[in-house]
Amino acid sequence: MLAIGAIAGGPSVTAATTGAAISVRGLTRRFGAVVAVDDVSLEIAAGEFIALLGPSGSGKSTVLMSLAGFDLPDAGRILIGGEDCTHLPPHRRNIGMVFQNYTLFPHLSVADNVAFPLKMRGIGRAERRARAEAALEVVRLSGFGARMPRQLSGGQQQRVALARAIVYRPRVLLMDEPLSALDKNLREEMQIEIKRLHSELGITIVFVTHDQGEALTMADRVAILRAGRVQQIAPARTLYERPANLFAAGFIGDMNRIPTTWDGRAAHVAGRALALEAEAAVSAVPPGPAILAVRPERIGVAAPDRPDALPATVTDVVYGGAGTLVIATLDDGAQVRARAPSAALPPLAPGDRVGLVVPPGAALLYPAEAP
Amino acid sequence: MSAARASAARAASAARAGPVTPGPAANDVVTTGFFRARGRRMSKPAIVGLMLPFFSLLVFAFLYPLMSLIAISLTEPQPGLANYARVFENPVYATVLLRTLRIALLVSLLSLILAFPVAALMARSKGPKLALITACILLPFWSSVLVRTAAWAVLLQRNGLVNGLLTGLGVTDAPVKLLYTQGAVVVAMTHVLMPFMVLPIYGALRNIPTDLARAAAICGAGPARAFREVTLPLALPGVTGGFILVFLSALGYFITPSLLGSPQEMMIATLISQQIRESLDWPFAAALVGVLTLFVTGITLAFGRLFRFDRLMGARA
Numbered sequence: 073m074l075a076i077g078a079i080a081g082g083p084s085v086t087a088a089t090t091g092a093a094i095s096v097r098g099l100t101r102r103f104g105a106v107v108a109v110d111d112v113s114l115e116i117a118a119g120e121f122i123a124l125l126g127p128s129g130s131g132k133s134t135v136l137m138s139l140a141g142f143d144l145p146d147a148g149r150i151l152i153g154g155e156d157c158t159h160l161p162p163h164r165r166n167i168g169m170v171f172q173n174y175t176l177f178p179h180l181s182v183a184d185n186v187a188f189p190l191k192m193r194g195i196g197r198a199e200r201r202a203r204a205e206a207a208l209e210v211v212r213l214s215g216f217g218a219r220m221p222r223q224l225s226g227g228q229q230q231r232v233a234l235a236r237a238i239v240y241r242p243r244v245l246l247m248d249e250p251l252s253a254l255d256k257n258l259r260e261e262m263q264i265e266i267k268r269l270h271s272e273l274g275i276t277i278v279f280v281t282h283d284q285g286e287a288l289t290m291a292d293r294v295a296i297l298r299a300g301r302v303q304q305i306a307p308a309r310t311l312y313e314r315p316a317n318l319f320a321a322g323f324i325g326d327m328n329r330i331p332t333t334w335d336g337r338a339a340h341v342a343g344r345a346l347a348l349e350a351e352a353a354v355s356a357v358p359p360g361p362a363i364l365a366v367r368p369e370r371i372g373v374a375a376p377d378r379p380d381a382l383p384a385t386v387t388d389v390v391y392g393g394a395g396t397l398v399i400a401t402l403d404d405g406a407q408v409r410a411r412a413p414s415a416a417l418p419p420l421a422p423g424d425r426v427g428l429v430v431p432p433g434a435a436l437l438y439p440a441e442a443p
Numbered sequence: 444m445s446a447a448r449a450s451a452a453r454a455a456s457a458a459r460a461g462p463v464t465p466g467p468a469a470n471d472v473v474t475t476g477f478f479r480a481r482g483r484r485m486s487k488p489a490i491v492g493l494m495l496p497f498f499s500l501l502v503f504a505f506l507y508p509l510m511s512l513i514a515i516s517l518t519e520p521q522p523g524l525a526n527y528a529r530v531f532e533n534p535v536y537a538t539v540l541l542r543t544l545r546i547a548l549l550v551s552l553l554s555l556i557l558a559f560p561v562a563a564l565m566a567r568s569k570g571p572k573l574a575l576i577t578a579c580i581l582l583p584f585w586s587s588v589l590v591r592t593a594a595w596a597v598l599l600q601r602n603g604l605v606n607g608l609l610t611g612l613g614v615t616d617a618p619v620k621l622l623y624t625q626g627a628v629v630v631a632m633t634h635v636l637m638p639f640m641v642l643p644i645y646g647a648l649r650n651i652p653t654d655l656a657r658a659a660a661i662c663g664a665g666p667a668r669a670f671r672e673v674t675l676p677l678a679l680p681g682v683t684g685g686f687i688l689v690f691l692s693a694l695g696y697f698i699t700p701s702l703l704g705s706p707q708e709m710m711i712a713t714l715i716s717q718q719i720r721e722s723l724d725w726p727f728a729a730a731l732v733g734v735l736t737l738f739v740t741g742i743t744l745a746f747g748r749l750f751r752f753d754r755l756m757g758a759r760a
Contacts (some may be wrong), residue, residue, distance in 0.1 A: 142657055162660040163669075175658040179676045188672070192663035234661065388568075 091119030091276035092153035092243035094139070099148035101134050101300075108134045109145070110300035118153075118243075121270050121277045121375060122305075123291035125323070131300035133248060140246055141165050152244055163192075167244040168237030168275075172252055174229040176221035182208070182232050183217030189240040189281050207239040208232070210269065227258040228358060231265070238273065245349045247279045247396045250284065256427055263290055284324050290313070318438050321365050328371070330406050334362040334437060342404040344382055345431060361440040364430075371410035372429035373398055373417060381427025384408060389420050509736065516729035526730035536714070540734065543711040546629060546691035546700070551640075553633045554689050555682065558640035562681075565641070566648035588635055592699045595631040596622060597704070623705035631699045636692055640685035647681025648674070665685050687746050691739055711735055 094116040101109040116122050124132040137143035139150060141162035150158045157165055175184050188202040194204075210213055211231040217332040221229055230250060237245055247266070251259045267290055270277050281287050287294045288308040295305040296319070301322075304316035315321035318329065330341055336359045338345040346364070374381050384400035387407070396414045401407055408428055418427070485493075516526050530536045541747075565576050583591055597602050599621040606618040623628055651674060659669035697712040702712070711731060719726035 138659055140657075142660070161665075162657070163663050163665050166663070167661065169658070169661040171654050171658060173652070173654060177655065177658070177673055177677075188659075188664075189662035191672075192668060233658075236658075240663070245662075334727075431635040434563065 090243060090274045093118040093151075093169065094244060094276060094278065095151040095154075095251055096135070096139070097149045097151070099138060099145050099150065101131075101138065101143065101145050107300050112148070112297075112300070112302055114295060114302070114305065116276060116278065119274045119276055121267075121279065121290065121292045121368065123279045123281055123287035123294045124283055124297060125287040125294050127282060127323075129248065129299075130297040131278045132282075134300075136246055136248055136278060139244075139278060140167065140169055143291070166240070166242055167246060168229070168242035169246040170233050170237050170248070170250040172249045174221070174226070174233050174253070175406045176229055176236075176283055178221055180221075181217065182213070182219050182224070183222065185221065185232055186217075186235045186239050189236060193240060203239055204235075207235040210238065210272075211265070213236045226254055227262065228359045230295065234266070238269065238275070242275070244276045244278070247277065249280055249282070252281075252283070253370065259286075263420075266290065280360045280431070288324070290383035296323055298323075305424070314364075316354060318363060318365065321436070321438070326368050326409065326411075328364075328366045328368060328408050330364040330366065330402070331404075331440070332362050332364040332409060332437075334359055339364050339435070339437060342382055342402045342406070346382075346435065347432070348435060348437060352382065352433075352435055355439070357437050357439050363413070363438045363440055365436045365438055366408075366430055366434055368409040368411040369395075370431065370434035371408065371412075372431065373410050373412050373420075374427040374429050376425035378427040378429065382408075384426055384428050386420050386422050386424045386426055388422060398426070400428060402428075509732070512729040512732050513736075515726055516733050519726040526726050527694045527733065529727060530730055530734055536731070539709055539711055539714050540738075542708070543694060544738070546625065546632070546708075546710060547690050547696075550693045551628050551686050551690040553629065554637045554640040555686060557633065558637055558644055558685065559682075561642035562641050562648055565645045566651075580641050583635065583638065586644075588698050588700075591635055592631055592702045595627065595634070595699075595703055599627050616674060616720065622703060624709070625704065625708050627703040628708050629699045631703050632693055632696055635699060636689045639688045643684040644681040646677060646682075647678045649748065651677045683746060687743060690742070694739060695735065 094114070096114040096116075099109050099112040100107070108129075112131070112135060114122075114135075121383070124135060126132045134143060138145050139152075141157070141160060144159065148158070149156055152165065152167065176182075177188065180188065183201065185206050186207050187200040190200040190203060192441060203215060205214070208217060208397060211234050213231055213235065214230060216224065216228070216232070221232065224232065230253075234249075249268075251262050262284060266277075266279075269275075279291060288311070291308070293305055293307050294311055296303040296311070297369075298319050304311060305321045306314075306316075311320065312325050315324060315327075321327045324330070332339040332341045334340075334357055339362065340346075340349045341364065372381075376383050382402055384402045386398060386400050388399040390395075390397040390399070392415065394414060395411050396417055398410045398412065398417070398420060399407065400410065410428060451741075517524070519526075530540075561580065565573060565580075568576060574585065600606075601618045601620075601622070603621070605621060606615075609615045610618060655673055655677075657670055659673045664672060695712050696710060697716065700708055700710040701713045701716075704713075715728050715731045715735075718724045718731065
């Protein structure tokens with residue numbers, strides 16, 4: 073806490089006051105014929121931790137580069153703390169950034185790397201040293217100041233990069249897949265470290281990742297991008313329980329997509345009619361062919377003769393300790409995955425007949441066409 | 444056997460690294476790969492086999508003749524330092540030596556000024572653009588130094604292109620004496636030696652990750668500041684490398700100064716040639732070679748100490 077006080081300028085500065093709100097309005101960026109970012113708008117609250125999640129080529133990095141000022145958008149505006157900085161060069165934006173590959177200056181010691189932003193701001197040598205050491209303490213690297221970057225491990229280098237990004241008390245911290253170069257254990261350790269820094273410093277964090285687990289566990293809200301467009305921006309739970317469209321549904325976690333016919337009241341699957349609640353349709357679904365989306369863990373495995381169950385034939389059983397994955401084929405040929413506690417399942421083998429139970433409220437309905 | 448020794452040595456150096464933390468974990472990404480030492484070791488016969496052709500050539504075509512010359516300078520006509528005393532007693536020779544150093548320094552500085560922007564452009568280019576610039580840099584190598592020097596003589600002569608331009612544009616009333624001046628020697632030598640400056644600088648600049656410039660910018664460094672604080676220090680090994688290469692080549696340059704300079708621009712290589720071919724004074728020529736060799740060695744060592752490449756790269760343990 074002492075170190076945090078040194079960073080934030082004294083104990084009187086409360087964490088909540090350091091972050092800045094970010095407003096992205098109608099951001100568009102084209103590379104030749106390719107529209108990398110297509111009319112993206114984001115409202116990020118002060119002190120919020122937001123993750124930009126998407127496959128490669130979804131435009132998430134381009135959005136981040138525009139926020140940093142390394143890439144100028146073709147259209148749209150970016151406001152940080154209410155100030156328009158769409159065309160401000162990066163060195164005048166006063167934001168912190170952590171890159172994927174550490175990007176420490178190899179000719180400078182760890183302390184000089186961390187003090188670099190302070191030097192650029194004309195801060196005197198003594199204060200630079202004190203604040204760099206305090207920042208190193210925040211990332212738990214006290215005493216490493218005299219080393220050269222190449223003498224540190226990848227995880228340590230990335231923590232130095234983190235210290236360098238927060239040492240000048242920026243109100244916004246951008247992170248471009250900062251953990252993707254680290255191995256699994258180190259990654260989890262750094263995730264906790266970054267979460268801790270976020271709650272202690274109250275800084276606004278925009279975090280780009282292609283790892284859905286990372287996005288869900290770390291961020292207050294996750295923005296899912298695809299082909300330059302925001303698919304959904306919501307807290308983790310909403311994202312998982314009510315994905316806005318089939319892409320978001322498939323991108324976060326495992327999701328069954330069962331072709332169905334919707335008549336306005338019930339979904340017809342393999343000769344059975346499933347009555348759905350009104351809120352099952354996330355967006356308006358016209359009667360006709362549709363897609364029924366159900367999480368595997370919401371599907372129950374029962375006897376084949378149960379009247380409310382969908383009859384199916386087991387094709388594979390994957391035992392995984394606490395849970396077992398049952399892969400079954402409906403009578404109309406659709407494949408369904410059901411995940412159930414191993415203890416609750418009868419012994420099953422490929423070829424067995426089962427009934428798959430979709431409880432009311434477990435199914436979501438989407439239009440059949442690709443979103 | 445040697446691999447085991449190497450890993451033992453690595454373990455020992457890791458243990459020396461400090462008591463605060465253990466060295467980087469084995470499964471960890473240790474560096475960006477950016478100045479990492481190669482871990483693989485070669486067997487001794489392989490090293491000897493690979494070096495042998497070059498070393499034989501070096502010994503028979505360079506070291507042996509050089510040593511013979513030094514021996515001549517110290518033993519003929521009488522054993523002693525008389526030949527060396529002559530070099531420093533006669534102010535003419537000292538003047539030639541100083542002039543040689545001055546011209547070499549001028550050529551190196553001019554090459555550096557001209558080469559850096561080209562190297563920077565190359566480092567930012569790729570594909571056909573890079574190929575085109577590289578071709579332009581290497582194009583002069585397709586013709587001999589003699590041809591290029593002769594071309595400068597044509598350009599700079601009294602009725603040449605440059606004088607034509609100067610008088611045509613009204614800069615001067617009458618043709619100016621351009622040929623057989625120190626300026627002509629410096630310009631032509633720079634032209635010939637510049638590629639040796641461009642390539643090492645380009646190599647150093649290309650090895651700097653682009654993200655470093657971005658990191659500097661986001662830290663608050665404007666383009667000029669980022670260049671001074673990050674790009675230039677990291678390019679310095681290339682700059683010094685190119686500088687040494689050009690400077691040492693210029694010290695011993697022969698054809699260009701003898702064709703484009705007057706006796707007032709005589710450099711030491713020309714003087715040596717004159718002593719051998721006209722005065723037939725081998726012992727004295729050999730003493731001049733000895734002095735030049737001494738200078739070259741001294742300057743190389745001084746550069747090495749001055750810039751401490753190892754420190755620059757953070758190899759300090």
